[in-house]
Amino acid sequence: MPSDALRSAARLSVAPMMEWTDRHCRVFHRQLSREALLYTEMVTAPALVRGGALHLLDHDAAEHPLALQLGGSDPEELAEAARLGEEAGYDEINLNCGCPSDRVQSGTFGAVLMRDPALVARGVAAMRRAVSVPVTVKCRIGVDDQEPAEVLPAFLEAVAEAGATRLIVHARKAWLQGLSPKENRDIPPLDYELVMEMKRRFPELHLSINGGITSLEQARGFLEAGLDGVMVGRAAYHQPWDVLAGADAEIYGADRAPVAPEEAARGMLDYIDAHVASGGKVHQVTRHMLGLFAGRPGARIWRRVLSENATKPGMDSGLVLRALDEMTAARAAA
Template structure:
């Protein structure tokens, strides 16, 4: 399957959430969904030598590296490092509104400089053989999305980008926190659908506020190429990912959370043997039974026990034992 096909459904890059342990878990839930790293800044890789940020397990594929930056030469070098590390895609962040990102002149502020984005995309495309993609907003601050978004997409496409994920909200760079920027600016799904009609050769995924596979299918059925889901995929991963393969890709069978928990145990054991701690993995597993019987007991047992010295796979098994047999069968 080509990566564009995997991109029919993807889990959004989320800072402090979609680390390698989270991605390993998500891959056990769905074999087909495209996964993304947390944003890694190009300066951290190129100037800081923080190559450990590229660590990932081969199981995670297909997996994309999201980069933050605004210097074409530096991004090209970072993209090369990502490609050499084995990532299937390099994605440029043009959507994050945090102050820290703005101070580095990248993220959503790049919506104001589509020419620079095009230069960055072109430099990366010239450097790596894997696909270079962009994740953006519909605009920022007082921009008119009807004007700026088509221009942004056209310039990115001309530079060599063939796939874009659009967060269907504006970002307000002043006055709203990153959390508020995920909720307060109104969603404009219709605009994203119009962009697909205007750019039929551009692979366009939609992101923002989508919380179920049923919603995802509506966007796909309406003509979009892909759907990216963020918080729902993290907080209720089973609801989004367990049935993704048969329902979105028409491949395989649905997975179930108890089986995935048991498949996580060898990974947990290896992490602890290497000097890691249980909570570094268990924190991503708290929502596995969200909305199901036993969810509260499971979450409490993990959240309270995983931080204790010596906590290991046996704690996870004990937490699973508190889930009713009808759920954990």
């Protein structure tokens, strides 16, 4: 994908989320927005390079524009993993410097890398030499007792000089000791103003903001305030229609009406049947579709029909049609 087109796509992106943004989730999200930039779950460089787990790079052509997020800290290993990602067809390679989980810390990657911007810079430089697609970084504003106003600009400067073309900043600290990964998504206070200050200080950098963003209206506000992109996490997963269906028109200016949630559900039928035919299970896809009607009449019935039946033997795309029918009947009877 041309770099200008990718920068445009990055105006709105869906955050990489472990256990959530797998390839089935991304195909579903693509039913709602043609334009938003999608990210994989974090894939560790050692798994690809040492473990040969190239199946972790599998994706559908429909998912593009699509970025691969890598976890790792060894520059040579990151470079080889990035090369494998480019060969697999990804439009961007992103380095995770924000995940606070214990597993990530023990592997010396994720948010712990905020303590070593020089190492991150070496990793970015190695990846830039290995691939022609953009190399980007997702980070926090700091970790533990670091002072974000001091460490964040130094970190951004180091990785930008190493060749990172875009940076996504989660506007919270990560507490590596004392808070769980879940608590790290909510408890540390958000500092949006610091991220805005970084854009003023580094006007040439393409900066996206992440953390606590729940609506397209909020996303538009950040873009209008001067940021280059907005990354939405849990809201895009739990209320996908609210966040993504209007994005093409409202964020990208496309002359395209939002797809109806029912149409988005039907858009998954052929994909589900192909997945089942290849040996997959219906629930592996439909679990990502449970929030499609969030906040709308019949949402509970939709969730119940899918949740209670998707793991039963013999299920195929007919389950989605059944859920739609039962929801529609309940609406008519209300």
